[in-house]
Amino acid sequence: xxxxxxxxxxxxxxxxxxxxxxxxxxxxxxxxxxxxxxxxxxxxxxxxxxxxxxxxxxxxxxxxxxxxxxxxxxxxxxxxxxxxxxxxxxxxxxxxxxxxxxxxxxxxxxxxxxxxxxxxxxxxxxxxxxxxxxxxxxxxxxxxxxxxxxxxxxxxxxxxxxxxxxxxxxxxxxxxxxxxxxxxxxxxxxxxxxxxxxxxxxxxxxxxxxxxxxxxxxxxxxxxxxxxxxxxxxxxxxxxxxxxxxxxxxxxxxxxxxxxxxxxxxxxxxxxxxxxxxxxxxxxxxxxxxxxxxxxxxxxxxxxxxxxxxxxxxxxxxxxxxxxxxxxxxxxxxxxxxxxxxxxxxxxxxxxxxxxxxxxxxxxxxxxxxxxxxxxxxxxxxxxxxxxxxxxxxxxxxxxxxxxxxxxxxxxxxxxxxxxxxxxxxxxxxxxxxxxxxxxxxxxxxxxxxxxxxxxxxxxxxxxxxxxxxxxxxxxxxxxxxxxxxxxxxxxxxxxxxxxxxxxxxxxxxxxxxxxxxxxxxxxxxxxxxxxxxxxxxxxxxxxxxxxxxxxxxxxxxxxxxxxxxxxxxxxxxxxxxxxxxxxxxxxxxxxxxxxxxxxxxxxxxxxxxxxxxxxxxx
Numbered sequence: 056x057x058x059x060x061x062x063x064x065x066x067x068x069x070x071x072x073x074x075x076x077x078x079x080x081x082x083x084x085x086x087x088x089x090x091x092x093x094x095x096x097x098x099x100x101x102x103x104x105x106x107x108x109x110x111x112x113x114x115x116x117x118x119x120x121x122x123x124x125x126x127x128x129x130x131x132x133x134x135x136x137x138x139x140x141x142x143x144x145x146x147x148x149x150x151x152x153x154x155x156x157x158x159x160x161x162x163x164x165x166x167x168x169x170x171x172x173x174x175x176x177x178x179x180x181x182x183x184x185x186x187x188x189x190x191x192x193x194x195x196x197x198x199x200x201x202x203x204x205x206x207x208x209x210x211x212x213x214x215x216x217x218x219x220x221x222x223x224x225x226x227x228x229x230x231x232x233x234x235x236x237x238x239x240x241x242x243x244x245x246x247x248x249x250x251x252x253x254x255x256x257x258x259x260x261x262x263x264x265x266x267x268x269x270x271x272x273x274x275x276x277x278x279x280x281x282x283x284x285x286x287x288x289x290x291x292x293x294x295x296x297x298x299x300x301x302x303x304x305x306x307x308x309x310x311x312x313x314x315x316x317x318x319x320x321x322x323x324x325x326x327x328x329x330x331x332x333x334x335x336x337x338x339x340x341x342x343x344x345x346x347x348x349x350x351x352x353x354x355x356x357x358x359x360x361x362x363x364x365x366x367x368x369x370x371x372x373x374x375x376x377x378x379x380x381x382x383x384x385x386x387x388x389x390x391x392x393x394x395x396x397x398x399x400x401x402x403x404x405x406x407x408x409x410x411x412x413x414x415x416x417x418x419x420x421x422x423x424x425x426x427x428x429x430x431x432x433x434x435x436x437x438x439x440x441x442x443x444x445x446x447x448x449x450x451x452x453x454x455x456x457x458x459x460x461x462x463x464x465x466x467x468x469x470x471x472x473x474x475x476x477x478x479x480x481x482x483x484x485x486x487x488x489x490x491x492x493x494x495x496x497x498x499x500x501x502x503x504x505x506x507x508x509x510x511x512x513x514x515x516x517x518x519x520x521x522x523x524x525x526x527x528x529x530x531x532x533x534x535x536x537x538x539x540x541x542x543x544x545x546x547x548x549x550x551x552x553x554x555x556x557x558x559x560x561x562x563x564x565x566x567x568x569x570x571x572x573x574x575x576x577x578x579x580x581x582x583x584x585x586x587x588x589x590x591x592x593x594x595x596x597x598x599x600x601x602x603x604x605x606x607x608x609x610x611x612x613x614x615x616x617x618x619x620x621x622x623x624x625x626x627x628x629x630x631x632x633x634x635x636x637x638x639x640x641x642x643x644x645x646x647x648x649x650x651x652x653x654x655x656x657x658x659x660x661x662x663x664x665x666x667x668x669x670x671x672x673x674x
Contacts, residue, residue, distance in 0.1 A: 075205050077192045086220050086341055088209035089121065089161040089173035095204070096156040097147060097180055102190035103199040109180060109190045115147045115155040116183035121165055122203070123329075124172035131165035135181055140166025146183055155180075161206070170212075171329040176204040208309065208339040211235075211326045222343040223255065223295040223307035229338065230290040231281060231314055236324035237333035243314060243324045249281045249289040250317035255299055258306035258342060263335075265299040269315055274300030280317055289314075295340070304345065304454070304479070306447070310338040347444040348480040349435040351458050351466065352503030353400065354496050355552050356540040361431045362400045365541040371533045376426030377461060378404045381616065382511050389426040389438055396440030398431045401540060405435060406457040407446060413469055413491045416455040418563075422448045429460075433484055446479060456481055461511065462523075462535050463504040464561035466490040491562045505561075507553035509535040514560040515553065524549050605652040613647050623651075 076082065079101035087093035097117075099109035109115055118135035122128045133139045141163040147155035161176065162169075179201055180190035191199040210216065213235035217228045231251075233243035243249055252269035256262045267273050275297040281289035295310065296303070313335055314324035325333040356362040366372050375390040383404055406424040410416040427444055428436050435458075437444055446454070453471035469491045472481040484501045487493040495502040507515040509523030527536030527544040536544040538552035609623035651658040 077202050077204065079190065079192065080202060080204055082204065082206075086207050088207045088339075089167075089171075090209045092158065092160045094156055094158045095176075096150065096154050097190065098154045099180070099190050100153060102180070103193045103197075104189050104191065105199050106186060107188040109182060109188050110153065112182050112188055114183040115180055115190070116145045117147060117157060117178050117180055118145070119165075119176055119178035121161065121167065121173045122175035122177060124174055128175075128203075129177050131167045133165060135183065139164035147180075168329055170327045170331070172208070173206060174208075175206060176202075178202040178204060208337060210339060211336050213324065213326065214336060214338050216338065216340075220341045222341050223299075223301075223305075224343050226292065226294045228290055228292045229281075229310075230284065230288050231324065232288045233314075233324050234287060236314070237327045237331075238323055239325065239333045240320060241322045243316060243322050244287065246316050246322055248317040249314050249324070250279045251281060251291060251312050251314055252279070253299075253310055253312035255295060255301060255307045256309045256311055256337065258308050262337075263311045265301045267299060269317065273298035281314075306342055307340060308342060309340050310336075312336040312338060342447055344445045344447045346478050347435075347446050347456075347472070348478065349405070349444065349456060349458070349472075349483075350433040350481075351403075351429070351435065351483040352433045352498060352501060353429070353460060353463050353506060353540070354498060354503045354556075355463065355506035355538045355548075356400055357498050357503055359499070360501075362429075362433070363541065364398055364400050364431050366401060366533065367394055367397060367399045369542045371531075371542050372399065372401065373533060376402055376404075377533075378402070378426055378459070383459065385424060385426065387424070387426050391438050394440075395438070396428070396430065396436070399440060400429045400431055401460065402426055403429045403435065404459040405444060406459070407448070408455045408457060408467075409452045410455055411452050413455055413467060416457070416467060416491075421457075454479070458483070458504065460504060462509045462538055463506050464494065464508050464513065464515065464559060465563050466494055466504055467562050469493075494561055496556070496559075505556045505559045506538045507556045507559075508561075509538065509553075511535070513563040515556045515558065517557075519553055520549065524553060605654050607653055609651045609653060609658060611649050611651070616647050619647070619649060 079098045081096045081098075083094045083096070084091070095117075097115065099112075099115070102109065116135040118133075120129040120132035123130055131140075133145055135145050138144055139159070141160075143159055143164055145157075147157045150156050161173065162171075167173065182188040192202045194200040210219075213232045215230045215232075217230075218225065221227045229251075231249065233246070233249070236243065250269040252267075254263040254266035257264055267279060269279050272278055273293065275294075277293055277298055279291075281291045284290050295301075295307065301307065316322040326336045328334045353362060356365065372394050374392070374394070376385070376387055378385040379387070385404060403426070404424060405427050406418075406421050408416040408418075408420040409422045410420045423446065425444065428438070428440055430436060430440075435444060436442060455470075456468045456472050457465055459465040466483055467490060468481050468483070469488055470481075472479045481489075483489045483495065484503065487495045487497065487502050489495070489502070494505075496505050505515060507519055509519045509527075512518065524536040524538070524544060527534045529544060530536075531543050533542075534544055536548060538548040607626060607628040610625035610627075611619035612624050613619045
């Protein structure tokens, strides 16, 4: 007897997070300002070109200028066929690996005045003679645009910091030289005492946060008074995180400060503007790169107290990340020349999501994702097979972590990942409820991700058997139907892993119709429900909970993921929607659906995409 099943599958939408430095450019040292000597390296193979490419050319020149803190761009331009203000050529030197580099100090090369606040270098490249061959950056539409190369803020002349690349979580010694400072009243040179009046600047843009007044103590009780160093300067040694008391995990870009005599403002010390006027000091700090220690188990390869690394031992692990296909569609370029550790179980995909609560941590809240390796003991490591992951994106809410695997159900941390002085950590293995909605399996004394989702639709069901295990049975290699990750598709994959997990689903399935509503709709818990209609008439029913303040909903469909018809299939003011679809028994196909809420101002963003897989199955 032939049966017709309508199966709902989730296609996860991702946010790709990219670096501020253009892909075709590297800067060494990374902490360089416009007043430091730096080496700028250009890779023409990663650049856009409007005319001919620069790959393999005999010479490359830089045509460039700077961006000022006041907003003006392409200032103090050095033309590609001329020399800089210091007489240095604009030609780059081949590095021997297809790239080209130039070592220079921007302040000398461009010749801007002392104290000028420079934020970026503007640049395009050519062959040194004309524009028949050029190199530019890509914009968001993959069209060519000028390079905008960020520089770090310069250390004020009156300030020195040890270590020079210190962060807000390190112990720092800040030294102030009043002879190099601007004074609105009387100078602090020779003053018997100097105090610092200060706060911090955050990566989100706010300045003078967590202020410690000059005549008060820091949060840790430390005095604001600087000690004379014996050479006319004054110094204070402190750890900003302790002194200012900002929360662990805060992304601090610098210290805002002014100085006085510790009693009043009749004597003061400030920085100079580029026009020679007094202004507050901005003392740049390196943004803390937080180490992320994660631990998670996969059910399939788990053996007593750790996982097996059979795929690694048998040479089946790919050298590049495997999540660049549907449903993950992750565009990361993670690749290794060789598998770096014999204890590697498999590749996983790690997503960091910023949300106020776990149920709001939908795919649209992803702020960073990366492919990583999972070790036998459950440790998540970077591409070197040893190091923990890192995180350095700005946050305004809590940080949650998602772990995805190619044939196990994904998990979301039930709580924000813990942070402490440069470290984040989260261990999924200690309890089922460490995953949102207790979405883990008891593996004995520890817990792990449910195995058996070979079809990668966030649900373990008959599809994982018929479309993956049955299709792959008897094969060896890196295969979706290999649920225990031993490199072979056998009865043990079906009987020991898949069968016991039938009916399990992940939090991602429950988020499949989580609307991204228009402005001011906020974050609401809208857990969608969907169920199968009768096989007669081939009716697919689906349902979603209502969004506050909206007027109705539009449902759009397509046979191509991510590209929908311009007109909705359904417009309704009800929270329920249903539609009728015909299909060809001989050619299974997938119909993709999204829902948009709308009000008098227009539509919301798409909900996450779901799909109806229409296929005949046989007894």
